[in-house]
Amino acid sequence: MARIKTDLCIIGAGSGGLSLAAGAVQMGARVVLVEGHKMGGDCLNYGCVPSKALLAAAQQAQTVRKGGFGVAPAEPRVDYAAAMAHVHAAIATIEPHDSVERFEGLGVRVIQAWGRFLNDRELEAGGDIIRARRFVIATGSRPVVPPIPGLDAVPYLTNETLFDLRDRPGHLIVIGGGPIGMEMAQAHRRLGAQVTVIEGDRALNRDDPELAAIVLDRLRAEGIRIVEGAQADRVSGADGAITVETGQGTVTGTHLLVAAGRRPALDRLNLDAAGVETTRAGVKVGPDLRSTNRRIYAIGDAAGGMQFTHVAGYHAGVVIRPILLGLPGKAKTAHIPRVTYTDPELAQIGPTEAEARAEHGDKLTVARFDFAGNDRAIAAGRTEGRIKVMVVRGRPVGVSIAGPEAGELIGPWALVLANNLKMTAVANMVAPYPTLGEVNKRAAGAYFSPKLFENPWVKRAVRLIQRLVP
Numbered sequence: 001m002a003r004i005k006t007d008l009c010i011i012g013a014g015s016g017g018l019s020l021a022a023g024a025v026q027m028g029a030r031v032v033l034v035e036g037h038k039m040g041g042d043c044l045n046y047g048c049v050p051s052k053a054l055l056a057a058a059q060q061a062q063t064v065r066k067g068g069f070g071v072a073p074a075e076p077r078v079d080y081a082a083a084m085a086h087v088h089a090a091i092a093t094i095e096p097h098d099s100v101e102r103f104e105g106l107g108v109r110v111i112q113a114w115g116r117f118l119n120d121r122e123l124e125a126g127g128d129i130i131r132a133r134r135f136v137i138a139t140g141s142r143p144v145v146p147p148i149p150g151l152d153a154v155p156y157l158t159n160e161t162l163f164d165l166r167d168r169p170g171h172l173i174v175i176g177g178g179p180i181g182m183e184m185a186q187a188h189r190r191l192g193a194q195v196t197v198i199e200g201d202r203a204l205n206r207d208d209p210e211l212a213a214i215v216l217d218r219l220r221a222e223g224i225r226i227v228e229g230a231q232a233d234r235v236s237g238a239d240g241a242i243t244v245e246t247g248q249g250t251v252t253g254t255h256l257l258v259a260a261g262r263r264p265a266l267d268r269l270n271l272d273a274a275g276v277e278t279t280r281a282g283v284k285v286g287p288d289l290r291s292t293n294r295r296i297y298a299i300g301d302a303a304g305g306m307q308f309t310h311v312a313g314y315h316a317g318v319v320i321r322p323i324l325l326g327l328p329g330k331a332k333t334a335h336i337p338r339v340t341y342t343d344p345e346l347a348q349i350g351p352t353e354a355e356a357r358a359e360h361g362d363k364l365t366v367a368r369f370d371f372a373g374n375d376r377a378i379a380a381g382r383t384e385g386r387i388k389v390m391v392v393r394g395r396p397v398g399v400s401i402a403g404p405e406a407g408e409l410i411g412p413w414a415l416v417l418a419n420n421l422k423m424t425a426v427a428n429m430v431a432p433y434p435t436l437g438e439v440n441k442r443a444a445g446a447y448f449s450p451k452l453f454e455n456p457w458v459k460r461a462v463r464l465i466q467r468l469v470p
């Protein structure tokens with residue numbers, strides 16, 4: 001047992017904790033990092049990395065299945081275990097970057113144990129007692145397992161166990177039509193499984209319904225059954241034959257994936273002892289991410305806001321200022337993008353059209369452009385898609401994109417919104433031809449066109465000038 005005094009103690013070595021530890025130690029702080037399970041957290045081990053790697057394998061299968069452009073389609077011979085081997089190879093490639101060795105090399109003291117507060121200034125981990133000037137809770141989130149009658153008596157998967165499978169499910173039932181559910185539904189369908197998604201509300205319900213429909217139409221066309229407005233009421237059966245009852249009938253499949261949302265991972269922390277209040281969403285924090293104990297901050301999924309790796313990283317940047325330099329820090333959300341990596345992808349930044357309409361009323365203009373009008377999309381046969389830009393007084397406040405590479409295409413808008421730039425900044429950009437990226441400029445064009453081309457004053461001015469010009 002050691003008594004450790006430090007400047008900063010971070011609990012959780014996932015996306016947020018690792019970013020903060022690396023930044024803080026390299027700026028000269030003494031840093032202790034406490035991790036009870038795997039370095040890299042959810043994103044590396046059970047989240048972003050494995051899900052995107054499996055989607056890549058699924059894309060490969062789909063390319064063969066689809067054929068086209070003179071290449072004959074063929075039913076792909078899928079080796080599911082090999083696809084999962086790719087998933088674990090991707091994790092293994094990234095692992096060293098998040099490892100104990102790398103962080104100790106940077107000068108961080110890493111304690112591999114669960115952390116638990118003893119009081120408002122001390123944390124116990126693996127028998128060591130850490131007294132820190134500041135603590136940061138970066139403990140992430142866990143899958144919600146809803147209290148559906150019968151669920152506890154059947155074998156079910158979550159994102160924490162799905163990537164351990166080596167035999168392809170014959171029929172995967174997914175409870176939850178959010179990003180996890182839809183990404184894993186498409187991955188498994190493309191790898192040859194039958195897939196049914198059961199969603200109590202609308203699938204992809206945080207997104208603009210007009211754009212979500214583009215994605216959902218494709219998923220249905222690929223053979224995924226999506227049952228919406230159907231709460232999973234009861235589950236029964238055993239390994240290989242699991243039945244889910246909903247208000248819209250019953251579904252029987254071989255495997256069940258529960259993707260019904262996330263809850264903050266705070267249970268081991270003994271937060272009462274530290275005077276840290278919580279809500280259902282996470283640690284109760286202000287915009288500065290400080291908890292009800294002024295020495296303790298929370299970042300990432302544990303802070304109860306947007307649950308994304310890039311948000312956890314952003315939070316790390318926000319809290320490092322007050323913790324290390326005594327400067328104010330404030331987390332904002334209006335400029336943060338989010339992407340669901342189905343094919344086509346679904347990307348959003350700021351409010352959707354309905355949300356922007358509710359906030360800005362008549363001041364809102366929505367500019368649209370369809371991928372069907374983009375030459376590169378036509379050449380590549382990838383024309384399913386649309387971009388919508390919500391503009392208020394010449395500045396974009398929100399952007400929604402459904403289409404191929406939507407996650408890449410939203411990048412420039414993240415720059416525009418983060419820097420409060422105007423639509424003219426996008427219109428002034430010259431996009432290389434032919435690229436999908438031209439949709440961004442064309443959306444800006446769609447915003448300015450009515451002002452320029454349907455404006456009688458412009459027409460009158462041009463006629464007058466043409467008469468005067470020699």
Ligand SMILES: Cc1cc2nc3c(=O)[nH]c(=O)nc-3n(C[C@H](O)[C@H](O)[C@H](O)COP(=O)(O)OP(=O)(O)OC[C@H]3O[C@@H](n4cnc5c(N)ncnc54)[C@H](O)[C@@H]3O)c2cc1C
Pocket residue numbers: 011012013014015016017034035036037038039040041042043044046047048049051052113114115116138139140141159180265268269299300301302307308309310311312341
């Ligand atoms: C299937 C899936 C796919 C996803 N895909 C994406 C994506 O494509 N893009 C994206 O941006 N986001 C994605 N996410 C979300 C992303 O994974 C999370 O938002 C991100 O990991 C949050 O980072 P974090 O640092 O808050 O927590 P985590 O990365 O979860 O790290 C928390 C760490 O804290 C540790 N811990 C918990 N309690 C304690 C304790 N008491 N003591 C010590 N250690 C503790 C945990 O073991 C864990 O290692 C996905 C999530 C899932 C589940």
Ligand SMILES: NC(=O)c1ccc[n+]([C@@H]2O[C@H](COP(=O)([O-])OP(=O)(O)OC[C@H]3O[C@@H](n4cnc5c(N)ncnc54)[C@H](O)[C@@H]3O)[C@@H](O)[C@H]2O)c1
Pocket residue numbers: 146148175176177178179180181183198199200201202203204205230231232233259260261262306307308338339340341
């Ligand atoms: N691409 C990405 O960036 C990405 C990918 C996956 C996850 N994530 C993050 O993880 C979070 C969690 O993802 P998620 O998909 O688990 O959660 P979610 O909350 O986004 O979606 C869960 C869905 O399950 C439904 N549901 C809940 N209980 C149900 C029941 N009993 N019967 C039927 N439907 C039910 C809900 O209505 C909801 O639509 C995301 O919101 C996101 O922040 C991000």
